[in-house]
Amino acid sequence: HLGARTAYVGKVKDDQLGAIFAHDLRSQGVDYETAFAGKDAAQETGRCIVIVSPCGERSMNTYLGVTEFLEPSDIDESQMAQAEWIYLEGYRFDGPDSHEAFAKANKACKAAGGKVSLTLSDPFCVERHRDAFREMIKSDVDLLFCNRAEMLSMYQTEDFDAALEQAAAEVEIVACTDSDQGAHILSGGQRWHAPAVPTDIVDATGAGDLFAGAFLWGLVNGHDLEASGNMGCIAASEVISHIGARTEVDLTEVFKAKGLVS
Structure with missing residues (x-):
């Protein structure tokens, strides 16, 4: 990491x-x-x-x-209270007690001044849990991660821009990846585009996870949304250039070379 x-x-x-x-x-x-x-x-x-x-x-x-x-008893509220951000995996909505576990984590984190992010995980996951996702997005989520297919599934439309705008009306920050088109970041009525970094795709495993991790790292370290989006695209590009879902280079050095960090 x-x-x-x-x-x-x-x-x-x-x-x-x-x-x-x-x-x-x-x-x-x-x-x-x-x-x-x-x-x-x-x-x-x-x-x-x-x-x-x-x-x-x-x-x-x-x-x-x-x-x-995963059960509510697995959530350590003191640990959640220490987090600047928590990252909720949409797939976990499939568990019988996961909704309650998420609610407990969200409450503890936000009560201590932290923020909540959610990834939609997969279009089929969205189909299974759309109403629960929408409810949580409106009430607890500060940052929504997704890709184009998940965004379209969530808002049941083929109009990508309309779906982005609808999401932006419900949550503080939207970070939506769009394959070789990079990523779209929306917040506060503004929109930024983070371009994809060209690379030969060897193994797409982990691209979305690396994007989210680098994006959150950028925010935690005081970088703006546009820079954080660029960091996410760089991280995703690196991990798909080889087999395996872990990076093989020091990403902070790559960010420095790109002028994103000093």
Whole structure:
């Protein structure tokens, strides 16, 4: 990661994959304290097999396992209160108690002056949870992450600009990626375009996640929305240029070379 102080909240089982997952996060400096599901849990630690095609696009074969069973009791309110931003994963709306867990996290974070971001995750996820997403966006969310397909699905239209404007009327900041067209950032009646960084696509896995991570890093470090959008596009471009969802270069050095940070 970019060096920000971060924490992750998510459920794994007390099994081999769960131990590897927790160790991997902690080895990267990420605070991970969510209680493991017990060895007797009916489900295993979640996993995903990613198949990458020659053109760089990917298909995901996912088993959610105990990931689905995030509960309000897994939310550490004191940890949420320390966060400048929390990032909610839309896929987690599929869990039976995830809505309540999100509400608890949002309340604790915002009560302490923090802000909430939400990613819509996938057009099919939007189809399943559109009403719940809209309710949360209007009441709790400060920053909405999505891509073009998710945006169109959310507002049930083929008019991309109209969907962007509708989202901007409901949330403080909209950051919508648009494939090789870069990203569109809207806030306070203004709109910025962050251009895509040309690269040969090897593996598209992680592009949206890296965009969001770099965008939030920019905001936390005092950069404006346009600069943060450019950082997001640079990060996404780097991660799709090779196999694997982690960057292979120091992004802060790339940002410096681009004149985005000193």
